[in-house]
Amino acid sequence: MLAWTLYLSFAAALASFGAARCCPALSRWIALLSSLGGLTLGIAGAWALPSGGGLLTLVKVPWIPLLGAEYHLAADGISVVLVWLTGLAATAGVLFSWNVSHRAGEFFGWYLTLVGAVYGVFLSWDLLLFFVFYEIAIVPKYFLIAIWGSTRREYGAMKLALYSFAGSAAVLIGLIAAYLLVGGNTFDLTHLSTRPLSEASQSWLFGLIFLGFAVLAGLWPFHTWAPTGHVAAPTAASMLLAGVIMKLGAYGCLRVALTLFPAGLAAWAGVFGALAGIGILWGALVALRQTDFKFVIGYSSVSHMGFVMLGLVAGTSLGLSGAVFQMFSHGIIAGLLFAVVGRMVYDRCHTRNLDELSQQRLAHVLPFTAITFTLAGLASMGLPGFSGFVAELQVLTGAWTRFPVWVAIAGIGLIVGVAYTLRVIQLVFFSGETTVPSPAPSEPLEPISLPEKLGAGMLLTATLVVGLYPRLLLDWILPALQTPLFAELRRRTGW
Amino acid sequence: MTPLDYGELLRTFSTELVLLFLAGLVLFLDLRRGLGETVACRTRRATGLTAVGLVFAGITLFAFPPLGDAPGGTFVLRSLTLWLKAALLILSFTSLLLLADTEFTPHVGEFCALFLLATEGLLLMVGTENLLMLFIALELSSLSLYGLTALNQRLRTSTEAALKYFFVGSTAAAFTLFGISLLYGLTGTIQFSTLATRASALTGDPLLWLALALTIAGFGFKIAAVPFHAWAPDVYQAAPGPVAALVASGSKLAGFFVLLRLLQTGLGPLAGSAGWLQFTSGWLPVLAVLALTSMLVGNLAALAQTSLRRLVAWSAIAQAGYALIGLMGTPEAGEPALLYFAFTYGLAVIGVFGVLGVLETSGEPDRFESLTGLWRRSPALAICLTTFVLSLAGIPPLAGFFGKLFLFIAAARRGGSLELLWLVVVALGLSVVSLYYYLRILKPVLVADPATDSRPLNPPPVTLLTLITLAAALLILGCVPQLLFLGMAWLSKQ
Numbered sequence: 002m003l004a005w006t007l008y009l010s011f012a013a014a015l016a017s018f019g020a021a022r023c024c025p026a027l028s029r030w031i032a033l034l035s036s037l038g039g040l041t042l043g044i045a046g047a048w049a050l051p052s053g054g055g056l057l058t059l060v061k062v063p064w065i066p067l068l069g070a071e072y073h074l075a076a077d078g079i080s081v082v083l084v085w086l087t088g089l090a091a092t093a094g095v096l097f098s099w100n101v102s103h104r105a106g107e108f109f110g111w112y113l114t115l116v117g118a119v120y121g122v123f124l125s126w127d128l129l130l131f132f133v134f135y136e137i138a139i140v141p142k143y144f145l146i147a148i149w150g151s152t153r154r155e156y157g158a159m160k161l162a163l164y165s166f167a168g169s170a171a172v173l174i175g176l177i178a179a180y181l182l183v184g185g186n187t188f189d190l191t192h193l194s195t196r197p198l199s200e201a202s203q204s205w206l207f208g209l210i211f212l213g214f215a216v217l218a219g220l221w222p223f224h225t226w227a228p229t230g231h232v233a234a235p236t237a238a239s240m241l242l243a244g245v246i247m248k249l250g251a252y253g254c255l256r257v258a259l260t261l262f263p264a265g266l267a268a269w270a271g272v273f274g275a276l277a278g279i280g281i282l283w284g285a286l287v288a289l290r291q292t293d294f295k296f297v298i299g300y301s302s303v304s305h306m307g308f309v310m311l312g313l314v315a316g317t318s319l320g321l322s323g324a325v326f327q328m329f330s331h332g333i334i335a336g337l338l339f340a341v342v343g344r345m346v347y348d349r350c351h352t353r354n355l356d357e358l359s360q361q362r363l364a365h366v367l368p369f370t371a372i373t374f375t376l377a378g379l380a381s382m383g384l385p386g387f388s389g390f391v392a393e394l395q396v397l398t399g400a401w402t403r404f405p406v407w408v409a410i411a412g413i414g415l416i417v418g419v420a421y422t423l424r425v426i427q428l429v430f431f432s433g434e435t436t437v438p439s440p441a442p443s444e445p446l447e448p449i450s451l452p453e454k455l456g457a458g459m460l461l462t463a464t465l466v467v468g469l470y471p472r473l474l475l476d477w478i479l480p481a482l483q484t485p486l487f488a489e490l491r492r493r494t495g496w
Numbered sequence: 497m498t499p500l501d502y503g504e505l506l507r508t509f510s511t512e513l514v515l516l517f518l519a520g521l522v523l524f525l526d527l528r529r530g531l532g533e534t535v536a537c538r539t540r541r542a543t544g545l546t547a548v549g550l551v552f553a554g555i556t557l558f559a560f561p562p563l564g565d566a567p568g569g570t571f572v573l574r575s576l577t578l579w580l581k582a583a584l585l586i587l588s589f590t591s592l593l594l595l596a597d598t599e600f601t602p603h604v605g606e607f608c609a610l611f612l613l614a615t616e617g618l619l620l621m622v623g624t625e626n627l628l629m630l631f632i633a634l635e636l637s638s639l640s641l642y643g644l645t646a647l648n649q650r651l652r653t654s655t656e657a658a659l660k661y662f663f664v665g666s667t668a669a670a671f672t673l674f675g676i677s678l679l680y681g682l683t684g685t686i687q688f689s690t691l692a693t694r695a696s697a698l699t700g701d702p703l704l705w706l707a708l709a710l711t712i713a714g715f716g717f718k719i720a721a722v723p724f725h726a727w728a729p730d731v732y733q734a735a736p737g738p739v740a741a742l743v744a745s746g747s748k749l750a751g752f753f754v755l756l757r758l759l760q761t762g763l764g765p766l767a768g769s770a771g772w773l774q775f776t777s778g779w780l781p782v783l784a785v786l787a788l789t790s791m792l793v794g795n796l797a798a799l800a801q802t803s804l805r806r807l808v809a810w811s812a813i814a815q816a817g818y819a820l821i822g823l824m825g826t827p828e829a830g831e832p833a834l835l836y837f838a839f840t841y842g843l844a845v846i847g848v849f850g851v852l853g854v855l856e857t858s859g860e861p862d863r864f865e866s867l868t869g870l871w872r873r874s875p876a877l878a879i880c881l882t883t884f885v886l887s888l889a890g891i892p893p894l895a896g897f898f899g900k901l902f903l904f905i906a907a908a909r910r911g912g913s914l915e916l917l918w919l920v921v922v923a924l925g926l927s928v929v930s931l932y933y934y935l936r937i938l939k940p941v942l943v944a945d946p947a948t949d950s951r952p953l954n955p956p957p958v959t960l961l962t963l964i965t966l967a968a969a970l971l972i973l974g975c976v977p978q979l980l981f982l983g984m985a986w987l988s989k990q
Contacts, residue, residue, distance in 0.1 A: 022875065065898070065977050067832060068905065107871075129901075133892040140891055143935060147943045155943070159935060166931050170924040173901075177908055178917060 002046035004059040006039040010117030021106025032095045032109040040088030047081040069186035075126035078481030083123045086332040090244035091116045094237035096456030097340045115141040128188040149235040157233025164226035171213030207265020211258040217250030219306045221280030228299035236343030243302045244336035248328045251309045263490040273314045278407030281307035285417035294353040298338045305331045315400035316494040322478045323395025330388035337377040337460040345370040349446045359432040369449045371430040373457045378422040387468040508562040518549035519612040526605025535599040543596040546608045550589045569625040569687040580622040587842045588615040591741035597956030601647045614640035618750040627686040648736040657734035664727040672714025678707035688762035696765035718751035722789040732809035737853035745842025760827045771915030790817030795926045825906030833906040837899030847884035847966040854955045869946020874953040883967040889934035895974040
């Protein structure tokens with residue numbers, strides 16, 4: 002059933018392209034129904050997993066016998082959690098792009114292609130297939146940004162495409178080398194992970210592949226595509242970019258680099274741990290100085306993804322589960338933040354400049370927006386009760402024994418995070434109260450529509466529910482970490 | 497086969513004979529009935545006849561397959577021979593279909609006849625393991641292509657390009673002939689199989705290396721590898737669409753395979769090594785240098801182009817570099833990889849020339865701006881062009897990605913210790929660069945809005961159908977690469 006998530010998305014993408022000429026309005030409904038369908042299939046299909054989070058093979062047929070590659074889809078607890086995230090983010094993205102009217106059929110076509118490719122990445126168990134889906138995701142991103150984007154869209158789109166492609170080129174070199182060094186003429190993940198390579202090979206392969214994936218995860222200093230890309234992208238695309246696409250990179254680090262080359266972790270943990278720690282603080286500090294509302298969120302994403310990377314390179318059980326938890330949590334929260342900035346504020350006020358926004362008394366004009374953003378901001382700060390708290394606490398505890406210095410730096414990053422979030426909340430929504438009453442806007446802003454309320458409600462519920470009852474996800478993540486795939490990593494890092 | 501069994505000989509060369517007969521027929525019919533008819537009408541009739549003839553040639557290929565090798569290696573039957581010929585006929589057929597809706601020359605009969613002769617030369621090239629026969633076939637195809645290049649009467653540069661093509665080509669042919677004569681003088685044979693055994697005894701002879709380098713130069717010209725590439729941008733820009741398509745697809749496919757055959761079969765013992773910092777003399781390091789310069793020069797020069805056709809030419813030079821990497825792989829892995837790559841690359845590049853041809857027929861200049869707003873002016877063309885360009889860029893699930901992947905894996909397999917991985921690293925790094933210029937083509941196609949005064953484009957039916965078929969083939973062969981290999985296995989069983 003899980004495999005149908007991606008078939009449904011690709012079929013819907015085709016249907017949406019087909020509807021582009023005759024009835025673009027239909028494509029909106031196609032997109033909504035297929036993303037909801039994907040979410041439902043993802044949730045329902047998860048119950049078929051053995052022992053709550055073990056490995057379930059969905060499809061396994063020969064694909065390219067010349068290379069021994071198979072069309073092999075499988076899922077474990079980690080995949081399932083990320084499939085849910087994709088379903089949630091995709092559905093919310095459609096709700097927040099309900100007002101797209103310029104070439105709507107093509108918009109949702111590219112959007113659904115991207116969603117389908119993401120499902121494909123999370124469900125592939127054959128590394129060549131994994132890589133194919135990973136690459137399919139690049140092109141829709143480019144067009145979504147270049148056609149429907151805003152500020153410097155063509156620059157942002159090209160930068161993102163080239164960064165992603167460069168990262169995946171590094172990954173492909175590593176995959177080819179690993180495939181040939183292991184031998185056995187197969188790209189099967191389980192097979193490759195059970196034939197350990199020599200320490201030296203593992204070391205350089207780990208560095209290459211981890212780095213290649215980390216580009217997409219926004220690891221400092223390879224993160225610069227992320228803020229420009231997020232800012233240039235249309236709302237739904239920035240929601241997907243921050244919410245799901247950056248997770249593809251982190252997922253690749255976890256699924257490929259950590260499980261195939263566990264010995265390489267020891268050699269590289271220091272380097273990547275440091276980069277992750279610096280990224281957390283750097284992203285937060287840069288976010289503090291931005292004057293564009295969307296850039297604040299863009300840099301906060303870099304900062305939050307730093308936690309994912311820190312948890313991953315810690316290599317402990319707590320670190321890994323925290324990293325996966327943070328992927329889910331940040332996917333939801335960042336999606337919500339970008340929705341507020343892009344759809345609720347920018348589409349109505351036509352400016353993202355913090356100073357100009359502060360003149361508009363938005364808390365009075367758009368109270369729903371103010372409440373949503375404040376709640377999302379609290380979640381983003383990592384307040385207890387929201388999912389971010391559970392995730393970041395796990396990561397910091399899990400990484401403490403290995404990187405005390407970087408955990409301390411990350412702690413400072415958290416404090417700066419509170420500062421920049423409060424700053425934008427104050428500037429955008431709650432300033433201008435005491436000064437001279439600003440002139441009323443010449444025309445009243447369009448009220449918040451029902452799809453927007455539904456989307457915001459859905460994402461807020463998700464972060465709250467998971468924050469209040471983390472076992473909802475942990476019961477899936479932890480069993481997956483106990484599978485034989487992680488055996489070597491468990492042995493080496495001692496958990 | 498006994499040396500003088502004419503029945504067998506007839507059967508062996510049945511496909512080539514059909515093409516030869518057809519060339520005469522097309523020429524003759526166009527001369528007799530051509531008076532007083534419009535060019536468009538004559539073009540359509542000649543294209544139709546030639547296309548039917550090519551299909552017929554394809555049928556004879558399977559109905560009367562050759563039974564074995566002809567004496568002296570002039571014709572050999574290897575597992576890939578039939579399949580290569582079929583691939584060449586398909587590429588030639590699709591390139592020819594682009595002619596149907598054009599009227600760039602009144603010399604329709606001559607055009608089709610030369611086109612068939614060029615195809616014939618390519619077919620002979622891939623079917624021989626005899627140096628002399630190889631040279632004759634090479635010249636037959638090259639001379640026909642020089643003539644064809646000059647037939648674009650809409651562009652004055654067409655003649656210039658043809659002349660340049662001819663000068664570079666005949667110089668390269670002279671080099672090859674000199675190399676072949678040296679090889680013959682050294683070993684006393686022109687057959688690949690005996691060449692292999694005798695050449696291995698001569699590894700220390702500097703004359704042999706000279707012969708090798710000269711021979712490779714001729715084929716480097718055919719596949720447009722740097723530094724034998726100077727003709728390519730001009731020819732791609734000025735030649736008639738179908739000719740440019742054939743030069744870029746069929747001619748390259750044949751060039752790659754002849755080179756593969758000659759080096760792997762004929763000069764296999766002289767491979768040497770091209771491992772990182774462990775070069776030993778042989779043809780591997782020569783190919784490594786050619787591949788490296790082709791990829792570098794091709795990809796970097798493509799960045800600066802303003803003409804679409806020249807861009808395709810420079811990217812073709814870069815792609816020849818990727819193919820050379822595959823050539824360096826082990827023969828078992830290299831042959832299927834190269835075949836898949838060259839065939840699907842040919843399909844994509846024919847498609848690109850088809851789309852550009854439609855634009856040219858409607859009178860638009862060969863510039864990026866002509867593509868502006870294509871998504872609205874003709875959605876079908878926009879979708880097709882997107883497929884072709886993304887396949888060239890190597891984006892899965894299109895065939896171009898798997899082509900490159902097979903090549904790279906084949907190369908990395910050589911030697912068992914990843915000694916050629918450094919070339920793969922360079923190739924993948926430069927393919928990131930190539931994504932930039934490929935996306936530059938697609939940006940006006942899909943992103944930009946059409947100019948206010950632009951008209952919708954209505955591609956002519958035959959061209960449109962061809963393009964859609966090509967795009968579908970690239971997608972299907974990409975999603976299920978096995979189809980091509982299954983076809984291959986089926987053919988070799990015949």
